[in-house]
Structures are given as structure tokens and as C-alpha cells.
Amino acid sequence: xxxxxxxxxxxxxxxxxxxxxxxxxxxxxxxxxxxxxxxxxxxxxxxxxxxxxxxxxxxxxxxxxxxxxxxxxxxxxxxxxxxxxxxxxxxxxxxxxxxxxxxxxxxxxxxxxxxxxxxxxxxxxxxxxxxxxxxxxxxxxxxxxxxxxxxxxxxxxxxxxxxxxxxxxxxxxxxxxxxxxxxxxxxxxxxxxxxxxxxxxxxxx
Amino acid sequence: xxxxxxxxxxxxxxxxxxxxxxxxxxxxxxxxxxxxxxxxxxxxxxxxxxxxxxxxxxxxxxxxxxxxxxxxxxxxxxxxxxxxxxxxxxxxxxxxxxxxxxxxxxxxxxxxxxxxxxxxxxxxxxxxxxxxxxxxxxxxxxxxxxxxxxxxxxxxxxxxxxxxxxxxxxxxxxxxxxxxxxxxxxxxxxxxxxxxxxxxxxxxxxxxxxxxxxxxxx
Numbered sequence: 001x002x003x004x005x006x007x008x009x010x011x012x013x014x015x016x017x018x019x020x021x022x023x024x025x026x027x028x029x030x031x032x033x034x035x036x037x038x039x040x041x042x043x044x045x046x047x048x049x050x051x052x053x054x055x056x057x058x059x060x061x062x063x064x065x066x067x068x069x070x071x072x073x074x075x076x077x078x079x080x081x082x083x084x085x086x087x088x089x090x091x092x093x094x095x096x097x098x099x100x101x102x103x104x105x106x107x108x109x110x111x112x113x114x115x116x117x118x119x120x121x122x123x124x125x126x127x128x129x130x131x132x133x134x135x136x137x138x139x140x141x142x143x144x145x146x147x148x149x150x151x152x153x154x155x156x157x158x159x160x161x162x163x164x165x166x167x168x169x170x171x172x173x174x175x176x177x178x179x180x181x182x183x184x185x186x187x188x189x190x191x192x193x194x195x196x197x198x199x200x201x202x203x204x205x
Numbered sequence: 206x207x208x209x210x211x212x213x214x215x216x217x218x219x220x221x222x223x224x225x226x227x228x229x230x231x232x233x234x235x236x237x238x239x240x241x242x243x244x245x246x247x248x249x250x251x252x253x254x255x256x257x258x259x260x261x262x263x264x265x266x267x268x269x270x271x272x273x274x275x276x277x278x279x280x281x282x283x284x285x286x287x288x289x290x291x292x293x294x295x296x297x298x299x300x301x302x303x304x305x306x307x308x309x310x311x312x313x314x315x316x317x318x319x320x321x322x323x324x325x326x327x328x329x330x331x332x333x334x335x336x337x338x339x340x341x342x343x344x345x346x347x348x349x350x351x352x353x354x355x356x357x358x359x360x361x362x363x364x365x366x367x368x369x370x371x372x373x374x375x376x377x378x379x380x381x382x383x384x385x386x387x388x389x390x391x392x393x394x395x396x397x398x399x400x401x402x403x404x405x406x407x408x409x410x411x412x413x414x415x416x417x418x419x420x421x422x423x
Binding site for chain 2: 006012016017037041044049056057064065067072077
């Protein structure tokens with residue numbers, strides 16, 4: 001197949017794109033070997049394609065990015081907290097609630113991993129009969145600080161501790177103080193792991 | 206294909222984009238900057254190629270990106286985000302040109318005809334151009350000026366296909382013309398650019414370019 005210069009020019013784009021059937025491609029190659037003008041046109045066109053494809057050809061004016069941001073920001077809804085903001089707030093709230101839950105959870109309160117001395121009411125005799133209601137505190141049955149007596153359940157102190165209940169700072173403090181007095185022990189020892197106020201300590205002493 | 210265009214096809218990038226788009230739709234609008242950053246230059250280049258004016262190009266690019274933000278919920282993930290952005294930019298730039306024309310007494314016509322063969326005018330031997338050439342601002346300027354001399358319909362096709370690396374089919378769809386028309390206009394755009402640049406690269410700029418014919422440093 002022999003092709004003319006005009007035919008070569010017509011096929012230059014397809015040739016460069018590789019979108020040309022093999023017979024025609026061979027004929028163009030044959031023509032290029034003989035024709036200086038067509039070779040110049042082919043080379044130059046290839047250069048055009050390569051040069052303009054280079055990303056360095058794309059220049060943006062100085063300050064383009066900053067002006068773009070300003071314009072976009074001016075058009076974006078303002079003062080509406082983003083869901084990201086909400087997510088942060090929600091996560092923080094969960095963390096706080098979670099901390100309370102963890103602090104109060106039976107898994108921690110009765111956690112055997114904690115040291116013996118850190119167990120709340122660890123000095124309360126395990127077989128002492130106590131009562132619980134809807135709170136997180138266990139009492140001696142005659143305690144005056146029991147709320148919701150209709151929900152009262154009776155159990156032994158060891159069981160109450162395992163379920164996550166903590167000793168009532170009034171009745172059990174008084175109980176343990178009395179026991180301590182009778183055994184000449186200090187409330188600090190008796191109340192290891194529980195909060196003891198100064199008055200109770202003084203009373204115990 | 207240049208490195209940038211190739212990296213834009215990266216599946217990891219696509220997946221990251223999809224994640225960003227979901228988060229933006231859910232209210233994290235500040236992430237939009239991150240989403241568009243890789244494409245800002247391409248959007249501007251497309252706008253510039255059509256408007257041929259820096260001020261208009263910047264305005265069109267901003268408008269296009271703003272529209273993309275406002276209509277992000279209309280983007281379908283089966284499309285490529287970059288193509289979607291370029292489409293919006295092309296539409297915006299064309300609209301701007303139409304407005305300009307309607308305010309003129311005589312509309313600007315593209316004098317070059319699609320039909321009939323194009324005959325190259327210059328046969329200067331240009332040969333290979335090292336890519337370092339583009340480090341030189343005056344060369345980039347010459348290329349930009351040459352592109353600006355093309356009629357709009359040739360410029361559009363050339364920019365989408367040869368600068369934005371869209372396929373022939375994507376270019377046709379974006380401009381709402383046939384693939385045959387894309388091929389014809391693309392050939393003509395390339396040949397015209399070669400004619401415009403050949404005198405310079407083939408000898409006219411030889412006093413400025415150390416790599417010019419007969420004096421190649423490599």
C-alpha cells in the first residue's frame with residue numbers, strides 16, 4: 001500500500017493514538033522513511049501532544065488557592081456545628097458517662113483483680129446480713145438511710161460486694177466502728193477501700 | 206500519560222475520595238478542600254483554555270467548585286470525581302462564553318472548518334524536545350499563547366483529550382458531540398498547534414534554546 005502526504009496528515013492523530021490498522025500503519029511508516037516533510041509534521045505533532053500533556057503546563061495564578069477558600073467559606077453554611085463537632089461532643093459525653101459506668105460497674109466494684117485493700121468494705125464480714133434496694137449501696141437492716149424499702153432484698157455482705165454494692169457510709173461505718181472499738185482496731189484499717197470522713201474516724205477513735 | 210493523570214486513576218485515591226464525599230455529605234464540609242485539592246489546577250486549566258482570560262478562568266473555576274460543593278449529593282460514585290468536576294467546569298465556562306457573545310454585536314465564529322483536510326504550512330524539522338524545556342516560563346508562555354490562538358471548538362477538544370487526558374468517548378460526551386467530530390477536531394488542533402510552534406521550536410527560537418536543531422546538548 002502506498003499513501004500520499006495528504007493521507008499521512010489525515011492519519012497522524014490516529015497514528016499517535018495507536019488507533020490505526022496495521023496495514024495502514026506500515027504504509028505510513030514506509031512513507032515517513034522517504035518524506036522529510038511528513039516526518040517533520042509527525043515529530044512536531046508528537047511533541048505537541050507530549051508537551052501539553054505535561055502537568056507543568058498548568059499554572060494557577062498566585063493566591064488562587066487562598067481566594068478559592070475564601071469564596072467557598074463565604075458560601076458554606078456557617079455556625080452550624082458539623083457532624084464531626086457533634087461526634088466529638090458525643091464521644092466526650094460517652095466518655096464521661098462511661099467513666100461513671102465503669103466506676104460503678106459490678107465488674108469493677110467486685111473486681112478480683114483489684115488489691116484486697118482496695119476492695120470496698122473488705123473488712124465487712126462476708127456473712128453479715130445486709131439489705132439492698134435500688135441503689136448501689138448495701139446497709140445493715142436497721143439503717144435509717146434506706147430508700148425504697150419496698151424494693152429491699154436481703155443477702156450477705158460478701159454477695160452484695162460481689163454484685164457491686166458498696167457499704168453505706170452511715171450504718172456500716174457505725175457498725176464497723178463499733179466492732180473496731182470492741183477489737184481496738186482503727187477505722188482506717190476497717191474501712192480500707194471505703195471513704196471515711198473525719199467525724200467517723202474521730203468517733204471510731 | 207503524565208504522572209499526575211496516572212495517579213488520579215489510583216483505586217486507593219478513588220476509595221479515599223468516596224470516603225471523603227460521604228463525610229462531607231454528612232456535614233464535615235471543611236473536608237471539601239481536601240477533596241478538591243488534587244484537581245484545582247486541572248479545573249483552572251480547563252476554565253482558562255475555554256475563556257482564554259486569567260480573571261475569567263479564576264472566576265469560572267471558583268464558580269465550578271462552588272457548584273460541585275452545593276451539588277455534591279448529585280455525584281454518582283460510578284463516575285470519576287475528576288471527570289465530574291471537569292464537566293461542571295466546561296459547562297460553566299461555556300455558559301460564560303455564551304453570555305459574552307450575547308452582549309457583542311457580532312458573534313465570534315470559528316473560521317476554521319471541520320470539513321476538508323488540513324494542510325500543514327510549516328515543515329521545519331522540530332524533532333525531540335526535552336521535557337526540561339517546560340521549566341522555562343517563556344516556553345510555557347509560548348505554548349499557552351499558541352493554544353489561545355485556536356478556535357474554541359478545537360481548544361475544547363484539545364484541552365480535554367490532550368491536557369486532561371480524557372478518552373475520546375469522554376470528551377465527546379462532555380462536549381455533546383460525536384466521537385468522529387472529536388477525532389477530526391483533535392487532529393486539526395494538534396496540526397495547527399504544530400504549525401504555530403514549529404517556527405519557534407524549529408529554528409526561530411534557536412538563539413534562545415540551547416537544544417535547538419543542530420545544537421542538542423544530550
